[in-house]
Amino acid sequence: xxxxxxxxxxxxxxxxxxxxxxxxxxxxxxxxxxxxxxxxxxxxxxxxxxxxxxxxxxxxxxxxxxxxxxxxxxxxxxxxxxxxxxxxxxxxxxxxxxxxxxxxxxxxxxxxxxxxxxxxxxxxxxxxxxxxxxxxxxxxxxxxxxxxxxxxxxxxxxxxxxxxxxxxxxxxxxxxxxxxxxxxxxxxxxxxxxxxxxxxxxxxxxxxxxxxxxxxxxxxxxxxxxxxxxxxxxxxxxxxxxxxxxxxxxxxxxxxxxxxxxxxxxxxxxxxxxxxxxxxxxxxxxxxxxxxxxxxxxxxxxxxxxxxxxxxxxxxxxxxxxxxxxxxxxxxxxxxxxxxxxxxxxxxxxxxxxxxxxxxx
Amino acid sequence: xxxxxxxxxxxxxxxxxxxxxxxxxxxxxxxxxxxxxxxxxxxxxxxxxxxxxxxxxxxxxxxxxxxxxxxxxxxxxxxxxxxxxxxxxxxxxxxxxxxxxxxxxxxxxxxxxxxxxxxxxxxxxxxxxxxxxxxxxxxxxxxxxxxxxxxxxxxxxxxxxxxxxxxxxxxxxxxxxxxxxxxxxxxxxxxxxxxxxxxxxxxxxxxxxxxxxxxxxxx
Ligand SMILES: Nc1ncnc2c1ncn2[C@@H]1O[C@H](COP(=O)(O)OP(=O)(O)O)[C@@H](O)[C@H]1O
Ligand SMILES: [Mg+2]
Numbered sequence: 001x002x003x004x005x006x007x008x009x010x011x012x013x014x015x016x017x018x019x020x021x022x023x024x025x026x027x028x029x030x031x032x033x034x035x036x037x038x039x040x041x042x043x044x045x046x047x048x049x050x051x052x053x054x055x056x057x058x059x060x061x062x063x064x065x066x067x068x069x070x071x072x073x074x075x076x077x078x079x080x081x082x083x084x085x086x087x088x089x090x091x092x093x094x095x096x097x098x099x100x101x102x103x104x105x106x107x108x109x110x111x112x113x114x115x116x117x118x119x120x121x122x123x124x125x126x127x128x129x130x131x132x133x134x135x136x137x138x139x140x141x142x143x144x145x146x147x148x149x150x151x152x153x154x155x156x157x158x159x160x161x162x163x164x165x166x167x168x169x170x171x172x173x174x175x176x177x178x179x180x181x182x183x184x185x186x187x188x189x190x191x192x193x194x195x196x197x198x199x200x201x202x203x204x205x206x207x208x209x210x211x212x213x214x215x216x217x218x219x220x221x222x223x224x225x226x227x228x229x230x231x232x233x234x235x236x237x238x239x240x241x242x243x244x245x246x247x248x249x250x251x252x253x254x255x256x257x258x259x260x261x262x263x264x265x266x267x268x269x270x271x272x273x274x275x276x277x278x279x280x281x282x283x284x285x286x287x288x289x290x291x292x293x294x295x296x297x298x299x300x301x302x303x304x305x306x307x308x309x310x311x312x313x314x315x316x317x318x319x320x321x322x323x324x325x326x327x328x329x330x331x332x333x334x335x336x337x338x339x340x341x342x343x344x345x346x347x348x349x350x351x352x353x354x355x356x357x358x359x360x361x
Numbered sequence: 362x363x364x365x366x367x368x369x370x371x372x373x374x375x376x377x378x379x380x381x382x383x384x385x386x387x388x389x390x391x392x393x394x395x396x397x398x399x400x401x402x403x404x405x406x407x408x409x410x411x412x413x414x415x416x417x418x419x420x421x422x423x424x425x426x427x428x429x430x431x432x433x434x435x436x437x438x439x440x441x442x443x444x445x446x447x448x449x450x451x452x453x454x455x456x457x458x459x460x461x462x463x464x465x466x467x468x469x470x471x472x473x474x475x476x477x478x479x480x481x482x483x484x485x486x487x488x489x490x491x492x493x494x495x496x497x498x499x500x501x502x503x504x505x506x507x508x509x510x511x512x513x514x515x516x517x518x519x520x521x522x523x524x525x526x527x528x529x530x531x532x533x534x535x536x537x538x539x540x541x542x543x544x545x546x547x548x549x550x551x552x553x554x555x556x557x558x559x560x561x562x563x564x565x566x567x568x569x570x571x572x573x574x575x576x577x578x579x580x
Contacts, residue, residue: 109489
């Protein structure tokens with residue numbers, strides 16, 4: 001009896017994915033090795049990052065998720081060295097940027113765009129002049145810069161806002177201008193630190209869609225920092241879960257989602273948004289199924305065939321990177337035999353079943 | 362007792378006051394603006410931390426700021442004579458005015474630039490801006506409205522100092538007020554100079570605020 005993640009359907013998914021990723025070649029564009037960062041404010045030492053190892057391939061949309069204070073911002077700021085690591089190294093396109101001069105670093109930064117939760121647009125410049133800014137910094141000639149600015153306004157869908165000041169734009173529009181600005185010098189990488197955390201859900205979706213489009217059209221590798229699992233689900237291909245300054249788990253989003261190994265991963269998957277945490281009793285299991293198995297209404301058949309009564313505690317559907325998944329938390333009877341029958345039934349129908357601890361969520 | 366020579370005196374005094382004030386403000390900014398910028402950038406939290414420079418700069422600014430202007434005016438007389446060749450008249454007064462105003466302006470500039478959201482500075486660093494580019498393309502332009510208000514405050518403060526220089530024959534309206542109002546009890550002359558000084562201060566203040574408001578794109 002194979003667990004579902006090695007099932008035929010999943011293999012098919014993988015094959016499709018590999019064809020996709022082969023196009024952009026599996027070469028790490030960002031490599032983080034043994035990274036550590038300790039802040040030493042007067043109030044004492046803060047270990048913000050410890051022993052971080054990450055490898056991000058070209059063309060990935062890589063999510064880094066964790067609770068507030070976990071070290072996400074520090075980690076992303078180490079990727080362009082806005083924060084100097086205390087130990088370890090960061091490789092961009094094979095170059096160890098912790099060993100280069102300030103001047104060389106500035107050139108590397110032309111090719112690593114960044115956007116922020118608070119947008120950080122220049123308030124005294126119009127939208128157009130904001131996009132022009134990185135081109136001025138890089139010394140691009142005026143005519144080429146003007147042309148590029150117009151293209152970018154088009155790309156983010158705001159050509160009519162060229163002359164508007166940031167204070168005259170909505171949050172979503174500001175972030176679009178910030179994205180255009182970050183893309184001005186044709187970067188290979190785009191870093192996003194909580195880029196949608198100040199936006200409402202529908203604006204968040206539209207910004208995420210734009211990022212995905214940019215990833216697909218331009219082949220730019222995107223690193224997304226967030227505390228919301230829904231952001232990861234919507235666009236990331238890979239995810240690293242960071243907890244208390246360390247990486248708890250990392251891998252492909254569907255694998256982590258299907259089979260979270262660590263407590264923190266389970267917690268991130270369950271406690272979405274402001275939903276009440278799921279209360280776990282004894283004999284609680286989490287099951288994950290895909291579109292096919294859910295349409296077969298496996299649950300109903302399982303109850304009929306095994307005569308095992310289940311208590312559904314929580315259920316929802318998710319759309320992860322284009323595939324629909326359902327997850328359910330169920331409680332099985334205390335009678336071990338009928339519980340085992342139910343589990344066997346589900347597993348034989350290629351559904352992932354795992355026992356969850358009482359303190360998840 | 363009023364005659365045309367008095368009118369001529371008042372007109373000349375007004376011009377002297379304006380000349381002293383504006384010239385001193387300009388020269389004091391040439392020194393104070395870079396000092397203010399350096400105070401921010403060299404700070405331990407700044408974009409180019411320079412511990413010693415920052416410390417020395419702070420000490421110099423604090424010491425100069427704590428000397429009362431009237432005393433500074435007299436204390437720098439040798440320097441004034443060295444630079445201008447005289448110790449009386451409006452050109453001579455510019456020397457102590459600049460020395461007193463530059464550190465004051467440095468503090469004004471420092472606080473204006475500190476108002477710029479650090480996130481914006483960080484964003485520009487993330488785009489590969491050099492420290493010079495951050496100063497000229499981000500810090501100063503983003504702080505512009507606040508810097509203009511600061512300049513209006515600086516100008517009026519310098520105007521006030523310039524009137525004080527009248528005590529040592531510094532020229533301008535302050536000089537007239539002291540000569541006629543204090544030594545000769547000619548109240549009429551006194552009132553006219555006071556009214557003129559008030560009008561000039563108001564004018565600088567108003568114009569400064571208007572420009573600052575117009576330049577402010579934050580709302
Ligand atoms: N400049 C700093 N000085 C001191 N401590 C800091 C600094 N920046 C971040 N920290 C600390 O490092 C830890 C991680 O912060 P951060 O990376 O911002 O977390 P996150 O983005 O995941 O919320 C926190 O405990 C925070 O207080
Ligand atoms: Mg953060």
